[in-house]
Amino acid sequence: MKKNMMSVTLFFVSLLFYLAFNQHVPITDPVESNYALTAKEMVLSGNFLSPQIYGQYWYDKPIMIYWLIAGSFQLFGLTEFAARFPAALFSALSVTVLYRFTYSLSGRRHALLSALILGTSLEYWLLARFVITDSVLFFFSSLSLAWLYQGMIGKGIFYYYGAYAAAGLAVLTKGPVGLVLPGLIVLLFITVRREWRILTELCWGRGLTIFFGVAAPWYYLMYLQHGMDFINTFLGLHNYLRATVSEHPKDNVFYYYLVLFPFSLLPWTGLLFPAVWQAVKKTSRLHCYLLTWFVTILVFYTLMATKYPTYVFPAAFPAAILMGEYLEKMLAEGSKKFGLIITFPTLLLLLLFAAAGRFVPHSLTVTGMQLICLCMIGCLIFIHIKTNRAFLVVSVIAMTLCSSLLLMNAALVPLAHYRSAKEVMRSIPENGALVGMYGEYMTSADYYSGYVIPRLTAMPEVRATDSVWSGKYTMPIQTLADFLSQKQPGQRVFVLMKNQEAVDFTALSDAVNFLKIDEQQGMSLYEWIPSK
Numbered sequence: 001m002k003k004n005m006m007s008v009t010l011f012f013v014s015l016l017f018y019l020a021f022n023q024h025v026p027i028t029d030p031v032e033s034n035y036a037l038t039a040k041e042m043v044l045s046g047n048f049l050s051p052q053i054y055g056q057y058w059y060d061k062p063i064m065i066y067w068l069i070a071g072s073f074q075l076f077g078l079t080e081f082a083a084r085f086p087a088a089l090f091s092a093l094s095v096t097v098l099y100r101f102t103y104s105l106s107g108r109r110h111a112l113l114s115a116l117i118l119g120t121s122l123e124y125w126l127l128a129r130f131v132i133t134d135s136v137l138f139f140f141s142s143l144s145l146a147w148l149y150q151g152m153i154g155k156g157i158f159y160y161y162g163a164y165a166a167a168g169l170a171v172l173t174k175g176p177v178g179l180v181l182p183g184l185i186v187l188l189f190i191t192v193r194r195e196w197r198i199l200t201e202l203c204w205g206r207g208l209t210i211f212f213g214v215a216a217p218w219y220y221l222m223y224l225q226h227g228m229d230f231i232n233t234f235l236g237l238h239n240y241l242r243a244t245v246s247e248h249p250k251d252n253v254f255y256y257y258l259v260l261f262p263f264s265l266l267p268w269t270g271l272l273f274p275a276v277w278q279a280v281k282k283t284s285r286l287h288c289y290l291l292t293w294f295v296t297i298l299v300f301y302t303l304m305a306t307k308y309p310t311y312v313f314p315a316a317f318p319a320a321i322l323m324g325e326y327l328e329k330m331l332a333e334g335s336k337k338f339g340l341i342i343t344f345p346t347l348l349l350l351l352l353f354a355a356a357g358r359f360v361p362h363s364l365t366v367t368g369m370q371l372i373c374l375c376m377i378g379c380l381i382f383i384h385i386k387t388n389r390a391f392l393v394v395s396v397i398a399m400t401l402c403s404s405l406l407l408m409n410a411a412l413v414p415l416a417h418y419r420s421a422k423e424v425m426r427s428i429p430e431n432g433a434l435v436g437m438y439g440e441y442m443t444s445a446d447y448y449s450g451y452v453i454p455r456l457t458a459m460p461e462v463r464a465t466d467s468v469w470s471g472k473y474t475m476p477i478q479t480l481a482d483f484l485s486q487k488q489p490g491q492r493v494f495v496l497m498k499n500q501e502a503v504d505f506t507a508l509s510d511a512v513n514f515l516k517i518d519e520q521q522g523m524s525l526y527e528w529i530p531s532k
Helices: 003-019 032-045 064-076 080-106 108-120 122-127 134-152 157-174 177-193 196-200 204-226 228-244 256-264 269-281 285-303 313-333 338-359 366-386 389-417 443-449 480-485 499-506
Strands: 434-438 455-457 477-479 493-498 514-520 523-528
Touching: 003 080, 003 108, 032 064, 032 080, 032 443, 064 080, 064 134, 064 157, 080 108, 080 122, 080 134, 080 313, 108 122, 108 313, 108 389, 122 134, 122 256, 122 313, 134 157, 134 177, 134 285, 134 313, 157 177, 157 204, 177 196, 177 204, 177 285, 204 228, 256 269, 256 285, 256 313, 269 285, 269 313, 269 338, 285 313, 313 389, 338 366, 338 389, 366 389, 434 443, 434 455, 434 480, 434 499, 455 480, 477 480, 493 499, 499 514, 499 523
Parallel strands: 434 493, 455 477
Antiparallel strands: 493 523, 514 523
């Protein structure tokens, strides 16, 4: 199959895979709902410059992810499918970019194996369905670094121009890291290779003009409209402080990504370490570039104080290329290491999928999923013993695709309902009611109801100004007494909470007239009933 035809096929097959069941997955808390609600408010307000949430300006992330979700909302409506469409689209594009990049350097077989490894890796297909920025950042940062390399090996000046434009779009997606990381990787590569002449070939003048032409206008307009409040909150709180102060201190350990990243590559984890070692032993420019790309991302985020599971996600692009090369070599040489490198990690993944049912409340399809996974394990062992290695690789890919779709339908969809207020909010009128939330705040309630819902407390709460993270939280806060004082004659009043918060809520003196009217997926809804 020709390069362009295979690229189109990979894109559409990947897109369909990443879109499957998305229409059934509600917007979840605590992360997805922030992006979805901000994009929804953007559409409803018609303000496509300044992100807003709860009716207040919101500087957590740059504009790109909100533009994409808002555009998807306008195209498909305010649906879960629309909210998840950008992540699926950009994930499919990244698989295609990796295939074309690898094909141009190493040939079709290596490119296809690398693309399949990337597209079926555990973290990759999960993030392809999440309403977050990572899949979009992955695409732009990978595209920038791929085009930079093609420019450096003399494939044309326009690759450099494209790389600067892609870096600009990455900065519009996640902030300064969209430029800092590609720049750092290229400079380290030049230093390691001592190819100083490349510094004179990077088209600094035109390239930076393109970069700033793409990235700067939105930041400049935001500064004109919001002044230093935007700069201090976005660059200070959400960038500088995340790098220097750990938001989750228990995760700030040096081995965090050394454990998490290999796990995220299942079922291909077994290929990672021998593939990296093989690349270390080689001296080609491509291997040096891919290793520099991979190692720099891991070290960069390991040195950051705040750690999240998705931060080193972009390292999967160079890792997949190195792993694809090693897999191609194993197939060509008839390696006997397949049991340890391919079969064992796949068995582990299928066992994890089978065990996932334990964490899904009241799902009738979990048992069926577990039985299917166990059947797949038996088939995998039989294939490993009785068939050739190429068929084993094809079987692993097929089993990963099938089992992940089963997991989505049988486990992730039910689990998402327990992390979303969608169902319980159906009991609230579309407008005219007074709605509050007690205890843990669930932004999905605002998204699905259309209300701006305050978080209710027993006593007046003052935001801790001495906390470096106090600026993250912008939801309105009221005491229950102040909340009830806003009630109009004849107006219905509701309070939402997690089930575990109900005991504390009903013990409040101001909650004496509240009665539970609904309970869905671990959440309770109380309505104020006037005493007779």
